[in-house]
Amino acid sequence: MTNSSFGSTTRKWPIGRLLAGFLLFSAAYALANQLPLTHAILYRAAAFDYSSASLAALSFAIQASLLFAAVIWLSRRWFFIALILVTLSAGVNLVYGQIVGDTLDVQKAGWLLTEARQAGEAASEFAGPFALAMGKLLLVLVLLVLARHLLHRPVRQWIRSKRPEGISVAMLVLLALPSLTWSWLGLHPLGAERNVYNYAAALLFADPPPQRAEVTAVPKADPAIRKIIWLVDESVSYDAFDTIIAPQLSGRAAIDFGETAAMGHCSTPSNVALRSGVAVRTVNETTDLRRTASIWGYAAKAGYSTIMIDGQVTGPPQNLLLPPEKALIDRYENAADGLKTDLKIARALNADLKNDGKQFVYALLRGVHFQYRDHYPKGALPPESSTQAQYDKAISYSKQGFFEALLDGVDRSKVAIFYTSDHGQNIADGVTPHCSGQPVPAEFAVPLVALLPPGIEQDYAAAANGGRSLSQLFPTTLSLMGYDAAYAEENYDNILTAPTARYVWFGRGVVPVADGGVIDVQSGESFPAR
Known part of the structure; x- marks a missing residue:
């Protein structure tokens, strides 16, 4: 009989390793979502809007849980792809929040697209905030990688011993679920690790711009001003x-x-x-x-x-x-x-x-x-x-x-x-x-x-x-x-x-x-x- 880890005849949970991995993941998620968490939960609670704050907390908890499960389970290749997707979305949110001090939503994402040609000037003007945002993003990624290092092997070994069928497919579906269904379910907000893709889809499939209304008024006289x-x-x-x-x-x-x-x-x-x-x-x-x-x-x-x-x-x-x-x-x-x-x-x-x-x-x-x-x-x-x-x-x-x-x-x-x-x-x-x-x-x-x-x-x-x-x-x-x-x-x-x-x-x-x-x-x- 051994007391070493998962996969032995007598399996014991490595509590310290699990706890450390969970804390590292939590820190990464909180850092990536610092402004959304503050605005949607803390500010709402401070205004005694406990119902909205609770719903926002539930929304973040579900999304964080799905990402946490993906960090634990996905193979190295799929984890790397997921990490790229997290990087792109969280990076946009962190840069925007660091410079503007506000959270991103679909209308602001549309505004960002209209201002894209000013990106070079903005990057030069806000080099300090941009560098700070990139530093935060790098820390988020390091924390996620460390959390995976602590959690992936023991948990995957334990899950494999149960021989579940189709768990990888289910994991990927669940990971994408919030981006596809959150608005339809009336839940909000989306986490910084995924919201950019939801906003991009909303803008891509938005209704075409309407025609301008016809002018019905008629000038009273030919004006002197030409x-x-x-x-x-x-x-x-x-x-x-x-x-x-x-x-x-x-x-x-x-x-x-x-x-x-x-x-x-x-x-x-x-x-x-x-x-x-x-x-x-x-x-x-x-x-x-x-x-x-x-x-x-x-x-x-x-x-x-x-x-x-x-x-x-x-x-x-x-x-x-x-x-x-x-x-x-x-x-x-x-x-x-x-x-x-x-x-x-x-x-x-x-x-x-x-x-x-x-x-x-x-x-x-x-x-x-x-x-x-x-x-x-x-x-x-x-x-x-x-x-x-x-x-x-x-x-x-x-x-x-x-x-x-x-x-x-x-x-x-x-x-x-x-x-x-x-x-x-x-x-x-x-x-x-x-x-x-x-x-x-x-x-x-x-x-x-x-x-x-x-x-x-x-x-x-x-x-x-x-x-x-x-x-x-x-x-x-x-x-x-x-x-x-x-x-x-x-x-x-x-x-x-x-x-x-x-x-x-x-x-x-x-x-x-x-x-x-x-x-x-x-x-x-x-x-x-x-």
Whole structure:
């Protein structure tokens, strides 16, 4: 008789080895799911929502048990494949959580896809958080391998002695089961080791984007304004505008509406909301901005040709400019062309402003998306310069000569130009400058400036006393296109001669993943995040 291990005549459980393996696995699972566990269980319990916390704990327990069984049972080859799958999914979750400080869901995964082309800049900007996330992922993998080393051989020897049939197949089916059935069963959330595949499938098989609604309103008269331009800058805060850009507009009869609220603290939701128009009094989580009558439809109905200029990317459109909406634009241009992209856009617009014909132009400027040091020539600042110094330098270089080139020789009697930014910027070392998990007011604070014809500007200038939101740009533009101002205000927001009727802002999930889904939207009487 021996007391050594499993497989002997008298089998004894190696309790110490089993306990050590279980603890190592538990530590790995907790580390991989740190944020989901905290948000779904601890935060819910702290809010006395014990029912939701208990269901979330049960969901995690079942998924962890299935992965634990797989770690114990699967052969070396299948364990290696499972480890790769865990690595990919957990890695995305850890990087996202470390940088943004938030949990991943299907809408945020969709947002990540739209922002994929910014991955290089983001990796450079967030090298520290990225390295920390990779360190956590490596530790997770090491703990899983060690747990398997302690548990696999003795447990498998014991199971083999029972001669079960089909256990490997059953194990693989059970391991995949949560990804296939969790939503259907009403369970949540999915663990970080598997949720990316569920989200990818949801996005892959999502309903095609719907068509935009037809414009039913009819302009009252042919407007005097022939050219309307929206200049939407990238990552320009109101404070930076006030100190760096505003002096360039001195003497140009520019109407400064003061600190204005963006409709999102990320580029995609902000741009989607701008293009779509938002009924601020009635918007809710079931609103689908993919279906609204966009600015392009209104412009076309009023007789304007429509142009979109994107100074940030080459290739396919960004910011959820989906095919049904893009089809409404008469001319779409990629204009990204190095550090002086914005100046080149200004010169091209200047030529358009001198031509005949009615045009509505949405110009998305290159701006100063991080890294800031990538937006001015090398050597313009010492490498050790502060984040604030780099940001200020980037804005100064980006807009150097911009408005002079834009307005040179232009007859402004029939031109309306609005300058703003998609979102603000929180400039501080060690924080996410925008699109953070817990946004601050600085991420929403943007400039809003109007350059309007004489005779119109007085009404707006007299009322430019704050309380504005970018949701007002849409109805104001409709009124300038000849639509009834009362219609524009009733269906969207107050025009810019008055403060906003209601602040509205969107998160990353600005549109539903599927028809009938919900979106991430908030509203209130106060400036966002205050």
